[in-house]
Amino acid sequence: MTLNRRDFLKTGAATSIGLWLDTLLKPLSLLAGDIDRAFPQMVYRPYGQTGKEVSLLGFGAMRLPFEKGGGTGESVALLVKAYEMGVNYFDTAPKYVFDKSEEIVGLAMKEIDRRNKNVRHPLPYYWTSKSGVGIGDTKADDVLRRIEESLKRLGKDKIPFYHMWCLMDLNHYTEVMKKDGPYEGALKAKEQGLIEHIVFSSHATGEENLQIINDDVFEGMLVGYNVTNFPRQDKAIRRAAEKGMGVVTMNPLAGGLIPQNAEYFAERLKSSGTGMTIVQTALAFIMGQPEITVALSGMSKMEHLEENIKTLNFLKVFTETQLAELKSKYLQDLDGICTTCQYCDVCPEDIPVYRIMEVYNTFILKGKAEFQGYANWLKEHQELDFKAEIEKCIQCKLCEKNCTQHLNILERFDEITTKLL
Numbered sequence: 001m002t003l004n005r006r007d008f009l010k011t012g013a014a015t016s017i018g019l020w021l022d023t024l025l026k027p028l029s030l031l032a033g034d035i036d037r038a039f040p041q042m043v044y045r046p047y048g049q050t051g052k053e054v055s056l057l058g059f060g061a062m063r064l065p066f067e068k069g070g071g072t073g074e075s076v077a078l079l080v081k082a083y084e085m086g087v088n089y090f091d092t093a094p095k096y097v098f099d100k101s102e103e104i105v106g107l108a109m110k111e112i113d114r115r116n117k118n119v120r121h122p123l124p125y126y127w128t129s130k131s132g133v134g135i136g137d138t139k140a141d142d143v144l145r146r147i148e149e150s151l152k153r154l155g156k157d158k159i160p161f162y163h164m165w166c167l168m169d170l171n172h173y174t175e176v177m178k179k180d181g182p183y184e185g186a187l188k189a190k191e192q193g194l195i196e197h198i199v200f201s202s203h204a205t206g207e208e209n210l211q212i213i214n215d216d217v218f219e220g221m222l223v224g225y226n227v228t229n230f231p232r233q234d235k236a237i238r239r240a241a242e243k244g245m246g247v248v249t250m251n252p253l254a255g256g257l258i259p260q261n262a263e264y265f266a267e268r269l270k271s272s273g274t275g276m277t278i279v280q281t282a283l284a285f286i287m288g289q290p291e292i293t294v295a296l297s298g299m300s301k302m303e304h305l306e307e308n309i310k311t312l313n314f315l316k317v318f319t320e321t322q323l324a325e326l327k328s329k330y331l332q333d334l335d336g337i338c339t340t341c342q343y344c345d346v347c348p349e350d351i352p353v354y355r356i357m358e359v360y361n362t363f364i365l366k367g368k369a370e371f372q373g374y375a376n377w378l379k380e381h382q383e384l385d386f387k388a389e390i391e392k393c394i395q396c397k398l399c400e401k402n403c404t405q406h407l408n409i410l411e412r413f414d415e416i417t418t419k420l421l
C-alpha cells in the first residue's frame with residue numbers, strides 16, 4: 001500500500017508516526033520554505049513486516065560530494081536537507097566514499113538530532129550498514145567487530161537495517177549462512193540489540209535471489225533494478241513483496257548509463273508521455289511499482305535531491321497496465337541491447353556472459369573508450385578479466401540459444417578480444 005502524507009494521516013497506522021507531521025512541517029517551513037508548495041509530498045511505505053515506515057526515495061550515501069582530504073560539510077548538508085524534505089532512509093556501508101560514508105552519515109544524524117531537539121514528534125529516520133564476505137567478514141566474530149566499528153562511526157547504539165552485503169551467487173550465500181559464519185554473527189548482534197533487522201544485498205541472478213528469499217531468513221533485500229535490467233530481478237522483487245519482505249532497489253540510473261544516453265532512452269520510454277526528464281522517468285518507473293519499498297538514489301548534489309523529490313509527482317503516471325505495456329514494449333524495442341535478464345547464465349565454463357554483454361552495452365551506447373574504461377575497472381576492482389573469461393569459451397553456443405534478445409554473443413566475444421581490448 002502506498003500512502004502520501006494526507007492518506008497516511010487518515011489511517012490508524014498513522015498513530016505511531018503521524019504525530020510528527022505537524023511538528024515536522026514547522027521546522028521545514030523555517031528551513032526550506034513552504035515544503036508543500038515547493039515540493040510534492042513524500043510517500044512512505046511499510047518496510048516489510050518490520051513496523052517501520054520508510055520514504056520511497058532513499059538516500060544512497062555512496063556518492064556523497066566528499067573529496068579525499070576535503071571537508072565533510074557539503075555532504076552533511078545534503079543529507080540533512082534530504083531529511084528535511086522527508087527522506088528517512090539512509091543507506092551507508094564501510095568502504096563507501098573513501099571509507100568515510102558511515103562517519104558522514106553519523107555527522108548528519110547528529111545534526112538532524114540537534115535540530116529535532118525541540119520538536120515533539122520528529123520524523124523517525126533509519127540507517128543501514130553492511131558487512132561482506134568480500135571484505136573479509138567471513139566469521140561470526142568478524143561481523144560483530146564490523147558492527148562495533150560501524151556503530152562508532154555512525155555515533156549510534158544500534159543499526160536498524162543490517163545487510164549481509166554483496167551476495168554474488170549461491171556459493172556466496174552458503175558462505176554467509178555457514179556455521180559460525182556472518183549470518184550467525186548478525187543474529188548474535190541482533191540478540192544484543194546492536195542491530196534490528198537482518199537483510200541482504202545482492203548481485204546474484206534473479207533465480208538465485210528467489211532461492212534466498214524462499215529460505216525466509218531475511219527481512220528485506222537490496223538489489224539493482226532499473227529500466228535497463230528490470231527483467232533480471234522482476235520475479236524476485238515480486239516474490240519478496242509477497243513474502244512480506246522490504247524491497248530496496250539500487251542503481252536506478254544504470255550507473256549513469258540512462259542520463260548519459262538520454263536521447264536513446266527517451267525514445268524508448270516516450271510512451272510515458274509525461275514531459276518528465278529521462279531521470280525522472282527512470283525513477284518513476286521504479287517508484288511507481290508498489291512492490292518496491294525504497295528506491296535508493298546515490299545523490300551527490302542538491303539538484304539531484306530536488307529532481308528526485310519532484311519525481312514523486314509522477315508516481316501515478318505508470319499504472320500497472322502501463323507498466324506491463326512499457327516493459328513489453330521496451331523489451332521489443334531493444335534491438336542489440338543486452339537486457340541483463342541472465343537467461344544466458346547456463347555456461348558450462350562458468351563464463352559470466354551477461355556481465356560481459358552488459359558492458360558491451362556501453363560500447364553500443366557510448367563507444368570504445370567507455371567500454372575499455374568499464375572493462376578495465378572490472379578487471380582492477382572485481383577481478384573480472386574479460387579476455388581471460390572469453391578464452392575459456394568452448395563455442396558450445398548454449399548462451400546464444402538461451403539469449404532472450406538473440407544476440408550474437410560469440411561474434412561480440414570475438415570483437416571484444418580482437419578490436420575492443
Ligand code: SF4
Nearest residue numbers: 347393394396397399
Ligand atoms: S558458447 Fe562459450 S560462453 Fe556460451 S555457453 Fe558455450 S562456453 Fe559458455
Ligand code: SF4
Nearest residue numbers: 338340341342344403
Ligand atoms: S546476453 Fe541475452 S540472455 Fe544474456 S543477459 Fe543479455 S539479453 Fe539476457
